Amino acid sequence: MSNPDILVIGGGIAGLSAAAALANHAHVVVLEAEEQVGYHSSGRSATMLHYALGDRLVRALTLASRPFFDDPPGAFSEVPLGRRMPVLVHAREEEQDALDALHAELAVFAELERLDRAGVHELCPLLKGDAIHGIADRNGIRLDPHALLQGNLRQLRNSGGELRTAARVAAIEYAERVWNVTTEKGDRFSAPILVNAAGSWADEVAKLANVQTLGLQPRRRTIITFDAPTGTRIEGLPFAKTVGDELYFAPESGRLFASPMDEVPSDPCDAQPDELEVALAAHRMEERTIVKVGRIHSRWAGLRTFTPDHRPALDFAVDAPGFFWLAGQGGFGLQTSPAMAAIVESLIVGTPWPVPDVMPANLLAARFFRQPA
Ligand SMILES: Cc1cc2nc3c(=O)[nH]c(=O)nc-3n(C[C@H](O)[C@H](O)[C@H](O)COP(=O)(O)OP(=O)(O)OC[C@H]3O[C@@H](n4cnc5c(N)ncnc54)[C@H](O)[C@@H]3O)c2cc1C
Numbered sequence: 001m002s003n004p005d006i007l008v009i010g011g012g013i014a015g016l017s018a019a020a021a022l023a024n025h026a027h028v029v030v031l032e033a034e035e036q037v038g039y040h041s042s043g044r045s046a047t048m049l050h051y052a053l054g055d056r057l058v059r060a061l062t063l064a065s066r067p068f069f070d071d072p073p074g075a076f077s078e079v080p081l082g083r084r085m086p087v088l089v090h091a092r093e094e095e096q097d098a099l100d101a102l103h104a105e106l107a108v109f110a111e112l113e114r115l116d117r118a119g120v121h122e123l124c125p126l127l128k129g130d131a132i133h134g135i136a137d138r139n140g141i142r143l144d145p146h147a148l149l150q151g152n153l154r155q156l157r158n159s160g161g162e163l164r165t166a167a168r169v170a171a172i173e174y175a176e177r178v179w180n181v182t183t184e185k186g187d188r189f190s191a192p193i194l195v196n197a198a199g200s201w202a203d204e205v206a207k208l209a210n211v212q213t214l215g216l217q218p219r220r221r222t223i224i225t226f227d228a229p230t231g232t233r234i235e236g237l238p239f240a241k242t243v244g245d246e247l248y249f250a251p252e253s254g255r256l257f258a259s260p261m262d263e264v265p266s267d268p269c270d271a272q273p274d275e276l277e278v279a280l281a282a283h284r285m286e287e288r289t290i291v292k293v294g295r296i297h298s299r300w301a302g303l304r305t306f307t308p309d310h311r312p313a314l315d316f317a318v319d320a321p322g323f324f325w326l327a328g329q330g331g332f333g334l335q336t337s338p339a340m341a342a343i344v345e346s347l348i349v350g351t352p353w354p355v356p357d358v359m360p361a362n363l364l365a366a367r368f369f370r371q372p373a
Helices: 013-022 056-070 093-106 117-123 145-158 199-208 275-288 337-349
Strands: 006-009 028-031 082-084 087-091 113-115 133-137 141-143 162-164 169-175 178-183 188-191 193-196 217-226 239-242 248-252 255-259 296-306 313-316 323-327
Touching (some): 006 013, 006 178, 006 188, 013 193, 013 323, 013 337, 028 188, 056 141, 056 337, 087 093, 093 133, 117 133, 193 199, 199 296, 199 323, 255 275, 313 337
Parallel strands (some): 006 028, 006 193, 087 239, 193 323
Antiparallel strands (some): 087 133, 113 133, 178 188, 239 248
């Protein structure tokens, strides 16, 4: 039996970053079902930090996370957490209004350049001639999820915290002010605070604990990699996204990757790419660019898990003392992880509120429950 102060369920970016922050104040143990950290969503993302994603709250969390990536603290400074990659949002003539609206929203968060046809094609020569409007943020970051996960793990361990892998939580009960947790293998842990950072499984973990669920919806997204046309200066390419949620692509280890930005509802699972979305990725790539997608070198899928209002939930449960929700990281869990971890630290340990632009009420899990009459 192990008795830490805080138990964290989930060794993805959410659980590990929160655990690393909490370990400065308390004895923290992370329980991860898989053999390695980041096996699910955190290891399958497009790894970008950009602002053309989510709403104002998500953008504020992203902005608040930037200093961490630009100037990482001690345990994270061994390897860079990412590298600069320009972000280009492009539009056809009939999409100009949507681009104008996005430009106005993003201008609060990033220094943007407005591009005409020549500017769009100078930044991304692969786009077809009908991409005639664009906005560019030259300061996007292509994150390194491995460095980020390992940095958090180092920070956790440096502060005396522990990670247990192959430790799938199978039973949870609350008695005498502590959460008693048993893994599939029969190992037992108990702590007064239980952080539910189980990603797509967070509602399943709540059910085990007899806590009201949030109505989380995992949605599958697919990525393929393939060769760029011969002679393409791949490393100079941006992360290029259509103004609507149709397609993004970017350089990937000497090749290109692309996603049709699919959002197929799924149960929590080890997500696998579906042939339909793989074909859609290739089709949209050929529709929007001059690239002919030949052999597909690799393909993968991961789950992006949303709350009903697409904002994350970071809060103690209203119906269970010491049960803390850290869920609904959607498609922005990596780029917002430093700010979210600091918020968890503030709410659990009482450190000063770290994100002045974000109202705590916007993150409370209680917003999903009807108040008693
Ligand atoms: C294709 C794709 C592209 C994306 N692009 C971006 C991007 O460009 N930028 C960005 O910031 N984000 C992006 N995301 C989103 C980002 O990957 C997620 O928001 C983030 O990884 C969620 O982290 P998590 O820790 O909540 O979930 P996960 O990484 O899934 O971690 C949850 C962990 O909980 C564990 N677990 C579940 N149940 C139990 C249990 N009973 N006992 C013990 N452990 C359990 C699981 O094994 C899992 O490891 C993308 C996601 C996808 C799929």
